[in-house]
Amino acid sequence: MATLQKIRNRGVFIGIIIGGALLAFIAGDALKSGGSLLANSRNEMAEIAGESINIRDFQERFNHSQEINKLMSGQSSIPSEQIERLREQVWQQMVQEFVMNREYDELGISISSEELFDMVQGRNIDPTIRQLFQNENGLVDKDQVVATLKQLIAAPNGTPQKAYWLNIEEAIITQRNLAKYNTLVQKGLYMPNALVKDMAVKGSKKVDFNYIVKSYNLISDSTINVSESEIRDYYSKHEDLFKQTESRKIDYVSFDVEPSTEDYKATEKWVVDLKEDFTEESNNVQFVELNGDSDFNTYFFRQDELTNPEVNAFAFTANKGDVFGPYFENEMYKMAKLNEVKMLPDSVKARHILIRPINGDFKSAEAKADSLKALLAKGYAFADLAKDNSSDQGSAVNGGDLGWFTQGKMVQPFNDAAFSSNKNEVKVVLTQFGAHVIQVTNMSKAVKKVQLAIVDRKVEASQETTQLAYAKARSFAGNNLEATSFAKAITAENLNRRTANLKKETKLIPGLENSRDLVRAAYNSDDMESILLSNDNSAVFEFGNKFVVAIISDIKEEGIAPIQDKVSEIKRAIRKDKKAELIIAEMAKNSEGAQSLLSVAQKENLEVKNASGISFQSFQIPGAGIEPKVISTASMLVKGNISSPIKGNQGVYMLVITNENSDEVSDITVKAFKTRLEQGYQYRTNYQAFQALKDNANVIDKRYKFY
Template structure:
């Protein structure tokens, strides 16, 4: 059973494999039948390529993957953000299965049992299997593989190791099927040798050039007129630019739950009532921990170190046990008691020896530290013992020396031991890092320091206050159910109107805690004339310290944005085109008889700039940014010739090539270039092939109804 445990121990590695499989095109027949998917529309969470996906099927798969994740990580629970990731992975997996299985069936792509056998224990063992079963020599014992598989198959369903193995097999099938499909696409790609050689030649050429640029911003927008017909024409000619995903917009009013005057008075009275008991209490730490909102701080303050001047003046004028307050600070009422007064060094110089616990055994670490202490007490030099035994390599090389440090720089246990030690005294203290031998070798001059026990109570909204805010939100919603009244009342009551643009998968609206329910409400209705309702049919949502009343204000369907929604963007684009026309006309006129780029620059009142080592393959121009038209012109322009004006992204350019160099283009160079191109095209082809199939599958995502 050693290999079974090895599979269990390789949970992280296998998790990566299976995690990748969730995002790959998994070939399986669980979703092919469609029988369990075709249920009533109430439980339909998606429609993919005409197949209905039932929420129960999705949830069952999610639960399975969740349990596998727990088993692999040895976890009893999974954080909510990780659960969201698993849920998203399951969704992607289901989409890819349905979409790709149809394609696999049509193309006749499958994995036979013989192929799976070959990957697991045949002549072509998959790297995943090798990782699990290889011995110390890096070899795979096939007999061991067969014996282990026999044990796994005989194990009851639900056995962790068996579940791991079935997931591994599933991922192997997915990867091999995907490989076959991608290979099929790769065989259909062809790049002519002449084209590759030409591109390699162009890429080998590098040029230096001087250029001028006249920014579009130099022409005021107010001087450019854009007509309605020009807006319509630009929209029709560039419609693909205005593709949009589905989104929804809401207007909402937040009613913040904030403490009232009575809440402040109540909290102040509560803290005042504790003053007598606090003054009598001998165990300050326990009293603060049991009654206060903030843990006891053991720090010792020197004069003028505290941020609160009143508390600072009190601490260094009163006696131990005296109590100051109540006083308010940071939305809390507090009492400050002088817990202790000491003459203490402001800083110490110390050295230490760290013994880290092996397998969490702190007792053994402490025992070793104690034996080293006895060794030092018998005459061994601390520095030599530290060099030989300390596991803090940063200080061990210096004999454990930590240098000078002030109070609060080290973890609390270490800090307290160091600042309570006498010079050359050796102490053993345990921290989260292990057992330490600490020796303070020098101390600064002692100064008066005080330890303050602070009992605090934060001012929070009472139940009465919360109910009052809720009643206000409910009254607002009840009186303003319809859109017109809702918007009018916001102005009349001087309320804060907020907006949020939402997508189906929006998890959080900024400023509203755990606000997914409001997103779901916005997508569960197409009604824009009345306020949104919670799943309990209430018009008031609660998110953290806010009640919210909201209304759906806009619905944008997936497709092309309307011309009305894009007027501002279109106007900017048309203005830019008109500015470019004006600048190009002026530049071409000024360059007609010019002998140099400098003369054009002087007429245009522009600065001549330069760029070096630019090739046809360059992504941007240093100092100018992403300007593909300028780059392509420079790469092909004859040396010494002034170019015509070029319409760029930031402005209109004119340039002249001052120098050009070309690397030798050999057969090896062309082959290397071809290899890079093929890799790039292959990656794009694989990705774009699936995206095209997915788009053709008309995926209708209704997850927002359930999550």
């Protein structure tokens, strides 16, 4: 089953190809008959197009997707960050199925068995299948396709090979259905030639103009009165401006678990008590690995390279085996022992041949590297062997040359081998990349360097300190269960009140590690009068070294924001409109009978500015910003005429066209312009058509209740 192994080896590629289509085949009748999905509201994790989605159905799909991914990747477990991506992928697939399958049924879009045959082994083979069964000549080996399918048919249900194929097959069916739908929508798009030509003509015209602008900031806000009735009227007429997405805000206090004075003393004592054993120990590497918080550092330091001046002075005056410390650095108590003293170069020039392991077989890679080393000993040219054998193509073209590098620039085993070599010595060393044949071809002058064995212990809060912090948090929560007392206690106890703005999908609150549980708690309660409780019914949440007590301080629902939340914004808009009316009236009066824009500018005490190369399709005016009304007026204004006052975003404008020119608009130009427009619309169709259907399906996402 070589092809099946090939499928597995290309697990990442297949994962990308099937994308949103992964696992659709297991939905079956459960998705078509909403009956099995209707369950207790406690287990409802979503509602799509009026149908309830039960968490058990989602979890079943998700668990199956995990197993498929393990099979495709060969992994026994999936990293946590990949789990989140996979869960989101399964969710998006469920939404797509509910939304699109209804459309496909209504429009009669489907894939026949004959069409599927054609996609798998016929004349129009799907790119996914083509990629899997492509031979060395770039052609699809149809005999191999047929042989593989026969093996799959004979394989028992539930075998990994069959699962691979079912997912791939379902993926190409989903892709083809979606492609048909998108094509159908795209074919319905129409750009009238008259409209295209008008847009092309307007877009070809470019104008230069002079303008004046009177900023709204010249009128003080305090001089403009805004009544409550005006606010209500503006709100009712502009509700679309006040749409908001859902969000919640929490206020919380954090009781940090910080080491006490006793914890610092205890850590220092632990290090002091270890000093005698450390001094007598002969195997310093093992001692550090067994007793220290940090691994043994094989690095050799030159004079003044150690950042701690006392340790640096010790290292270059002590005898081998001497111990310095304890000393305190970076919240750790440490002891340093002089382990090695060597004369080493600061930098070396080396070349290498990399043999990458095939299917993780490092022994075979090392054996090949050893055989290459033997060939070098017989007089073979290093550069020729590197070009013919090295997996590092970046250096292979240069005969394996890596140039000059300093200590610590390469991975540790490679670094140690290079800096412990004599000039022209050949070594074989294994790293995570494979087996390397290394030869140092040059090196800088050797200088004295030291290697230190450092035993360290981080100062951490003891159990007693942790319990004390928890007791404070529990006491605060127990005495302040309601919003009013919560707020008063923060002030009275001089605590730091923090806030966090949340969305349902928020995974992490800044400063609080693994804080998803607090987000879920905020969304599982609508009570703004009581502090939040965890799943264990506790008022104290634990996140790393922090104990947190929180309360909901604001809830914003999806839809139109309440008028009281938008009063300040509405007042600014109304003041701007009233300022515009005043300025327009004044400008209109001062421009009566004016022969030039300069005369109006002088009366208004304004500066005449200019803009050039502005067309109907321009996005902004250099120096003025985004002013679509001014741009549209400029594109239509007759040259030499002074415009009426124009209400802009930053102020009121008046302008006069000083120059204009237009590119020739031929039939060929219009045709090319139309093609660009159609391509742009078609490109947006795939997303916008689905988004419109999704919006119409009124997807209610309640995943926050469970994850």
